[in-house]
Amino acid sequence: MLETRTAGGDPARRPKLQAVVTGVTDKQVVQFDFVYGDPDLTVELVLPIPAFRDFCTENRCLVTAADPAESATVLRMVSGSAPNVFSVGAH
DSSP states (O other): OOOOOOGGGOGGGSOOEEEEEEEEOTTSEEEEEEEESSTTSEEEEEEEHHHHHHHHHHHTOEEEESSGGGHHHHHHHHHTSOOOOOBOSOO
């Protein structure tokens, strides 16, 4: 898990970690933006679906889709249901 040190160890002050799914390839690789608390602290990452699930669980990420219309598909993917291949956002 990412180390997040806060004053006094207050979990309420822990940075909000977010994974914004921008797409899933036909090889079942998730493309996403990882936001570490502030949108200015964002990195683009790619992980296979099982590793993406583990990453999000381990880091307690809020998982969203870049395209709100794909939110249900992203939730199915993260929950472990058989994911559909999809592409979201502008490529």
